[in-house]
Amino acid sequence: MCFPCGRRSASPLALPLGTPAHTDANTLIVGAQGRSTAVTLNGDTLLVQRNADKRWPRVESNVHHVLWAELKGGLFNLSFLARRTPQSPLALVHVSGSVRIDDIERAGPLATRLMDKAYAGIKRHRKLKVLVNPKSGPGNGIEHYNRRIEPVFHAARCIVDSTFTSYGGHALELMRELDLEQYDAVVVVSGDGSIHEVINGFAEHRDPERAFRIPIAPVPSGSGNGLALNVLGVQDGYDVSAGALNAIKGRPMHIDLMSVMQDGQKSFSFMSQTVGLFADLDLGTEWMRCLGAQRFVLGYIFGVLQKRRCPVQLSLRLVEGDKRKMVQDLNAYRVNVKAQYTQHSPLSPTAQAPTPWTATTAYASTIGGTTVNSSTPLEPKHPSPVSEPDADGWVTFNRPLSYVYAGKGPYVSKDLMQFPVSIPDDGLLDVVAQELTSRKAMLTAMDGSEHGDQFWLDTQHYFRATAYRVEPYKSNSCLSVDGEAYPFTSFQVECHRGMATVLSPVGCYQAEFHLPEDEPRK
């Protein structure tokens, strides 16, 4: 019999006469006549047919979505995640019932085979520290946790220690004191603000190096959910069940962190820092939190109509300024990481993710916007937007700005792939300097921003750098770090290679970005 999430099985019963026998060696009939369920494992495909369920009679899934399978006291129990349609979120399905006496000998080995495949190389019974932010996004974190996340952990027999955060800064305090022996991963049911706190809590831990080796698993319940989108991909980036599955089955992946030095204080950022238009819209739309990600779109339109100049001086320690080369580096990286990422690397608190990425081709040194790498002899079409480098290799951006947006990870929200060529662990951060341009051009730039199309705009200057500095020449503006408000004073950011760890289903950011087939947009 199949039960929706939460209901428990019937007691083991001898099946009545007349129950159909199993149809082939890979199929097991579970439950009593009339309400029986056929469970078939064929390669990696799990098929569950439950004729009594008129709404969802045929459930197909991948064996990697199996959370648990066992034969216990004559009952066959199976829990897994499946999609009702290819676009649906993952739903929890339970099958539980007695098996025929004749089939008992096959039921045990089938359960073992399901579990061996489902957890190949992955530790079972993960010990999870779960943080739930009740206030993130539209404020339904607790409901999501109780209805859709905790039942998945329960089905996978995880050992869960959960805390609902009570105030801003609570997650940071908990992570600062975290007993590192106790957990395999920290699961964060929130948006990016609570992840920012977890990172900074680890940084303040008495053993920060070990704390940063504890992988973070984002479960999206905020507005932007940048980390969840980058780790889970666009389809699953807003699916709390996919986030829970990644907490149970994901493998460690290194990510770079960025230190933000401001007024003698150091903090860490995992996603982004922005001043100008995007900081104003991020921080100025807090009151629209109930709208979820839509608040960013409305904030952008409002900001463009105001057309304010971003009052800062931007300097960078530049490594690459050739957009085409960046796309080529990204795709070389993706080929490499997919080959390196083993499906069977085990997860334990001390497990090592694959080593941080080293570019196979040396980075070009880029001066004044012109790449001086002999393999990509592109001539600049326009006067350079940056100065000649000083003795320490710093250049200064010399055009009026609408915004500066810097960070790691392609998506900052579902509607904006701001850093399409970002690589998780190469020690470089991406810096976007958007020139002040017409309102029409800025509104048009929204078109395709979910695919990163704005990357190709001539007025969008895109740099890869090891560090950058922002010096405001006015005081009345905003700085947003990972979506959190910071003082609007001078700051310098440096990239720290592979410093933190996240759980990932695939070992790299899940976002495709390629060279355009036709000419880039102007």
Ligand SMILES: Nc1ncnc2c1ncn2[C@@H]1O[C@H](COP(=O)(O)OP(=O)(O)OP(=O)(O)O)[C@@H](O)[C@H]1O
């Ligand atoms: N119980 C609470 N009451 C008030 N604020 C809280 C509480 N728990 C956590 N917070 C704070 O809520 C802030 C916002 O949370 P979060 O970033 O998770 O959501 P969001 O801003 O909607 O999502 P995103 O950052 O993805 O846009 C965090 O900075 C965190 O400090």
